Amino acid sequence: METRFKDILAAHQRISRFIHKTPIFTSHTCNAQTGRSVFFKSENLQRTGSFKLRGALNAVLTLKEKDESLKGVITHSTGNHGQAVAFAASLSDLPCIVVVPDDTPTVKMDAIRSYGADLVQCEPTPTSRKSTCDRLAVERGLSFIPPYDDYTVIAGQGTIALEFLEAVPDLDAILVPTSGGGMVAGIAIAAKAIKPGIKIFAVEPHGKMLGGCLQAGGRLWPNPPQFLDTIADAIRTQQIGHLTWPIIMQHVEKEVFTATSEDIIVGMRFAFERMKLVVEAASGTVIWAAMSDKMRCMDPGMKNIGVVLSGGNVDIDKLPWLP
Incomplete structure (x- = not known):
């Protein structure tokens, strides 16, 4: 068994009446700083507060x-x-x-x-x-019900790409926060089926080692599995799942964006202060990545960048920049 594009289409038909078709935001400030058009798919506004x-x-x-x-x-x-x-x-x-x-x-x-x-x-x-x-x-x-390593879960997460590319068909790349890999795997399957040339980039917290594993073509993570020391509590699982791993190997770029906790705070604060959006730390990783020096140095032909704001379930009494 595997997750195929038709499974993602079926998942969307199955769940669409229960979920929000989440909005897509843009930021003039972000576009000016990056020199690209950046589109934010706001799953922080999904029911239950996340994708x-x-x-x-x-x-x-x-x-x-x-x-x-x-x-x-x-x-x-x-x-x-x-x-x-x-x-x-x-x-x-x-x-x-x-x-x-x-x-x-x-x-x-x-x-x-x-x-x-x-x-x-x-x-x-x-x-x-x-x-x-x-x-x-x-x-x-x-x-x-596994958090990520399950084909029906992967198919459900892939519905994000259906909505994203329907709204912004000219996307050249999508940045996805990554923990166990269910969302990035599902998005990659759907996005590549719709637009084969699109690039899917995983964004990880520091210590995850995904970039090294992808470039080596193997699972280099230590066992037993562990959690990372990161403020992004929603994506602190170090290892990619065993079902999501081959999908990511096949469809996701080997170049991975790695965010420190300081980077994550930069992304979160931008959403709060400039976009007026409440996002959790996992979403901060991809906002930072879109505006990072690494992205600025990438292929200028990638003009339209999609960013998945994965969730907004943050304790506002314990924002990471507060004393």
Whole structure:
């Protein structure tokens, strides 16, 4: 099994009545500074506050189509995917458990509970998240909805590209914040099917090592999996998923943008101050990348740049530039 373009088209038909067709913004200041036309796809204004709803909805609704006796769903998440699965489960009247690291921002845990899910906290490691989730799934007979490494989730995230290229068909490149790789994989499949010459760039937090892995053509990450020390809590998973990895190898540029926490703050502040948009740190990575010296030095033929603002679930009492 794999995710194909037709699966993304089917996912869009399946979920479109439940999601927002998120707006696209431009910034004169950004365009002037970059010398390019930059278009911001604002998934921070999606229901539940992030792009994650697309994949979660497609996964839950697909499970319901296949099994009407579905007992419920479970997932693990740093927040955004958990909120999305909880909301998707509520639409389908399904019980839901979300396993979260105990250092997850309070604003995200409160939101998960608000959608009716039961919250279970675990140690802040990928291994603890997985083992806790696996145990509860078996004990309670629940179906697991992976955060990224699942073909129905990947297909749901790919619907972003359908909307983006419908609105801005002349895009030459798209910048995508990257954690486990579900969004960048889905966007890459759809965008390349619609416009084969388009470039898809992954943007990562410092320490992720994705650029080195892509250039080497292999998974160089240390085991066991770990979380990165970054202010971008939504994308702190170091390793790309095993299902998303070959898709990214095939369709995503080997040149990766790597953002430090200081870079991320620059991007976030630009959105807050100049665009009047509330974005989380993961979105700050791609704003910074679009305006970076690295982008300025790239092919001037890339005139129209798409930027995916992945989410806006930020604790406004703990903005990273506040003392």
